[in-house]
Amino acid sequence: MRSFSLWLVGLIIVLIGSFLWWEPAAADFAPDTAVTLPQQQVSGDDRTDLACLLCHQDTTAEITFPSGETISAQIDLDSLAHSVHGSGDEALTCTDCHNPNAYRSPHSGVTAPDYASYRLEKAAACEQCHVQPHLDSHTQLAAAADTAVACQDCHGEGHTVQPAAMFDAETGTAVCADCHTEKDATTTDPAGLFNAIQYGLFDRQPGENYCLACHTQPGLTMTFANGDAVSITVDPDGLHDSVHGADNPWQPLACANCHRDTAPYPHEPVTAASARQFTLSQYGLCEQCHNYNYERATNSVHGDALQEGNENAAVCIDCHGSHEIPTPNEPRARISHICEQCHSEIFNEYAESVHGAALLEEDNPDVPTCIDCHGVHDINDPTTNLFRVRSPELCAKCHANVELMDKYEISTDVFETYVADFHGETVTLFEQLDPTAETNKAVCYDCHGIHNILPPDAPHAGIKTNLLATCQQCHPDATDNFPDAWTSHFRPSLEHNPLVYLVNLFYDIVIPLTVGFFAFMVFTDIYRRVRERVAGRRAAGGE
Template sequence: MGRTPQYRLNLSKLQERVMRGLMQLNTRARPHLLLWSVGLALLVAAFASFTGPSTGSVTAAPAPQTASAPRPSDDECLACHSQPNMLLSVGEDKILLTIDKAAFEESVHGKEQVACADCHADMDGFPHPDYAKDGLREFNYSLYKATQSACQSCHEEEASNAMSGVHELTLETGNHNAAMCADCHNPHYAESAAGREEVPDVCARCHSDIAATYKESVHGAALLDENNPDVPNCIICHGNHNITDPRTVEFRNNIPLLCARCHTDASIMDKYGISTNVLNTYVADYHGTTVTLFEQTSPELPTNKPVCTDCHGTHDISKTDNPQTGIALKENLLGKCQRCHPDATANFPDAWMSHYDASPEKYPLVYYVNLFYKFFIPAVIGGMLVFVITDITRRAINRGKGGAH
């Protein structure tokens, strides 16, 4: 054990005096007194070594640790954030920081008793972290990164899917205009997942032109005017969290299968008198055969053959009998064909039967010609086989007769 220098000096003097006394006893004292003296000296030295002051190896009591700041309660947060018209300036924009407590309590998060600090874990003191210095989108992105783990802790599957979506991949490139969680889901007042008829308005916050076009299409009008459950909204084709990039070759090559999800479903198409043979008739012709081959063998390679959207449109799909754009009208269809076949004449579209199989009602001439050949070709082949068989038989018989003679 370590001792102070002054203590070591005093101990040495004590030991020196004891030894001097022992020497004197050794010369004139009785032997038994000498033994008692030595024992006493050793006891004194031992007692001193254990009771003296010490430093160094003795660990001081730990200093009191400063406790981490407690999480603020909702009432503490609302002491400021319930104030009306609480605005934060972010560049040239302003953000309303006022929270309507009653509305929040009626939201899906409020009903689940999600506390402010559950999401805003970094807001544990005042002043809060300064996210407002780099503009509105940078402010939103800073909040997004600060609360991202909170979203993941409850919405694990959705967050995992979003990590591979085009929005998150765009954010990672430094483009912070891409959608973040709170751009689609209001974190304070969301009552539930958006209804299917509300999805276009959510997407319109960023994709306003595309959403406006969609709302005028046959799909959009049926959804918004009738709340028709059979028509697709944005996420049916694009996905919701794991959104794929529609500009990629893979997405384009997959469009026929994407459209086929609905257009080969008889329970949907029969309501509207639409053929469910769209995929079969498409892949049976040279356009679809090529695209299908690319999709199955080399989905990353582009093809110059048309897919569904090249003829029908994407967000601006109209009824086939629409006077301006419907491809049931020969003039409109010819315009579509001439995009790839600029020399196509007025009769060029007559070779296409609009995804329908020939029948007595649709394309009767083609139907009866096909029907004729269904009988004519087997009859011709069967007649030839009968002729060959009878000829071989006759020759064999004649040869046998000649051998007998």
């Protein structure tokens, strides 16, 4: 009885203290980001504790489950007082967890069939305050009751709950290691523990469920120092439909696969000053798996711009998205729409071009999207001499492809006739010999346009409607006849460029005839000389 009196005095002191100091602890739960966890007001009714403890602090009674398992009904008050729920500002009373309606004395019998189920049932009480997702991921295993993990398995039995800080310490890692011991991980090292969880007993990630328990709540926002507010609510369906989601042919990615550093809860505070800064700090995550394309993008015109301090320069997630990453080229038009995000003016020009219209209106599989000319990831600077000099090859990739062009009845002579001409010959030579030198010789796009390429015979704007003006861009003094100096990509024939055809024909005949004539003369001369020499030798031999 003496210990009871001591406890009573102690309790009264604690309760008075509680009345003096207790206040709703919402602020303490609010993380540095603006995640707001639902808080339940605890009742703080101390009298119920007294009532409960009258019986439970010193009893030999046992609770028996239908399965035959038994547990002691005694509460270790010492442990309770040292638990995170038994002391301090957040002290709970018995009825905060044990619903007073259900637990009114005399208690009704337990309904859970066995101890494991009972613990899961009780774990629901934790969720009144702690909407913590990893509970979810563990309790989902309840279907296989013997592997179900209840809150208490890690955090301690209901009355001995340890503070969260404990899980940062070495002892906490040991708790996880109780189950996740499959791999030889150093469970005393947080990173090692993480791996042990990730690849350990269940070979599962602390996956989406862990994170999504919070991050599916609507209206979650994260506010940066500069006032930028971004939503951190993740659409689970979008995530599943993402290339990284359920249908990923390799394996679905869990949140932690990318967010390796931020994944464990509580999160480290975000230090990025703005939403853009945060994006720029995050895209490096892609490198973990996509290092090839990551590197190429880093060396691209976007990567260079970023290096030069242009924060608007596109990084992985600007084009691909972050949580909801679709297949970037389905439909093909998506590719160009992605570029449109930043390059809308150029996109609008492209959209009206023969290529863009076919892509956007007909979903044509053959016309070039942005990346077919500019590359993807390793996008080059299109304003360099190198790009200019190599551009005809770029066009030739499709326009010299007979199979492809036949579909559209487009001549594939364009490239060869270009190369055979003065402009093309020069540019080709440049390309092979000195590709970074500047040249004033026309390349395909000087005449046909860049993004706004139209069919040559398009009414009003087609190149044929005013070829002279096109020539005059570079040849300001050109007169009416001048455009005909260009063979218009036709191979010379009687129909097109007949004069060239006839000149070629003339030399095709004259050269062999002349060479043949000279060769004939040379051979007859050799014939005579050989004959004379042989005859001379015979005569010499005869003497």
